[in-house]
Amino acid sequence: MNRIGHVALLVVLALLPLFSGEYYVNLGSQMLIAVIFASSLNLLVGYAGLTSLGHAVYLGLSAYIAACLALRFGMGHALAAPITLLATTLVGGVFGWIALRASGLSFLMLTLALSQVVWGLGYRWTSVTNGDNGLSGLTRPSPFGIDMENSNAYYWFVLLITAVVLWIVARLVRSPFGASLRGTRDQERRMSSLGYNVWGIRWCAFVTASFLGAVAGLLYVYFHKYVHPSVLSVTASAEVLLSVIAGGAGTLAGPAVGAVLVVLLKNYASGYIERWNMLLGGVFVFIVLVMPNGIAPGVQSLWRRLAEKKQ
Template identity: 30%
Template sequence: MTRKRIMYATVLILAIIFPFITPDPDFWVSSGGTRALWLGVTALSMSFLNRNLGLMSLGQLFFSGVAGYIVAISSVTHNVKFGTSVPLAILAGTLSGVIIGWIALKTKGVYFLMLTLAVTLGLYSFANQAQEITRGHTGINSIPSPIIFGMDFAYVKPLYYLFLGIAVVLFALCKFLEKTSFGIALKGVRDNEDRMISMGYRTMPLKMIAFVFSSFLASIAGVMGVFYVTNISPDSVGLVRSIDLLVIVVVGGATYLGGAFVGAILIAVFEAIIQDFTQYYVGATGILFIVVLMLAPQGLMGIAAQVRARRAKKTGASA
């Protein structure tokens, strides 16, 4: 336990001093750090659901997209202040989780994956078609940066620290939830729902709360995305983006909360390096993804455990 605390503290300190120790800070703080934190929070919403309910959701970008579009449309088209639009967007994204969850939670496994993927692709096609609202394929551009207490988050470092703060709070919140009786009941549902039902638990509300919480996380990530990228278009919720997110979660380790950020850092750095050399980085991440799935399905976070298990098996066999 103390070892884990030391590790968290080290990671946090590294994250705080990162802008001062990295070479070429203007590039790496934004394209490496801030981007990884945004992607990490999005991935966290997916990992939380997978870890605690055993459900792999591709619907997270739907919630991100709903929240992101609401902020973008209200601030650019209707001049609404962020103080109003951001809470409203997060609320709307979270509440849309109730409708999607009501349907999707009746299914599991690969059905759940398909249904949530269809939800995200549905938003993509809506965003493309509904030009009067979303400006279609071009999307909504030049979204202004927020200014909080006189601090302009258009600058690289303030935005990085804002995102770091959000990520730390949300990560801690997930960890806290897992320790409560609610979190423990969730694991029970994941492992054996029928037994939980026969023990007198009403499992649907439990699953629903977990799902809506994850859509809350995804909505926050959607707002972060709008502030980081400063535009939003149908491609922000398209097929390639959905798979990109899945790559982050799986490569990092889908059954670990920290895996979301490990995967996000890896992919952000990978993309930042490779985009100078080749336009095919999406293909490269796809190949990486397939290799990880075939050889190390527990992802980077799980490799240590996998090696340990294999070694134990080997010594067990030779003894």
């Protein structure tokens, strides 16, 4: 999609609240937060070739830190937000330093193990996290005096952040760093022989993904005004990983498409089917069988074939 197409899509999304009810506006906010979260994981899975099963820790940790700073210390959003992003990114740096000592299946298991440590703290450290009851009573920020309690205002706020995040990711993957990151994915030994610090490049990608996951976590806790340990669970990590794979890992549009699909299935299928996770699993099995590279690459390939037939 060219620049004009991106601007047109942004304008259409910005106008949606004017023609829809509050339910759909809130659903749109959830989708946009999921898009940011999936895009952050895509840096690891799609561009670095590092499959993580513990990425939910950064969304959940960010949400918990922001909630604790507000409820336990009475800190305002202007100060709490940067502290939250910094603290979560630092944790990501430490976890990356540990997990990147391994590769392949061992890396995946290390990310899972580290996330389970934080998930356990979320449930057991009741004096801070309130355990299974979660933390509630939070408020949304009011930048420049804008009331974010209004659904439309919050949707536009999240849309702006999403656009900035996607622009940053696009610039990053098209930069020399992005090229070197893909090089570590495809030709690790050759990159090492050429003098590149493969571990350092991957660690930088890990930290960046953690930071973007923290951004999604802030928006998440602002939206729900509540956080529960389940946000740190393996299920949450698996859902975002499925979003990336089903949409098309290693593409800019793929994770966004996959994230929107997951949110739609969660919100609509769960209202009609008790075991909606089975439907979610079935849909993703179908996608993998029909479009092995994901929805976005699959649609592009189909479009290309149709264009060639017309010629």
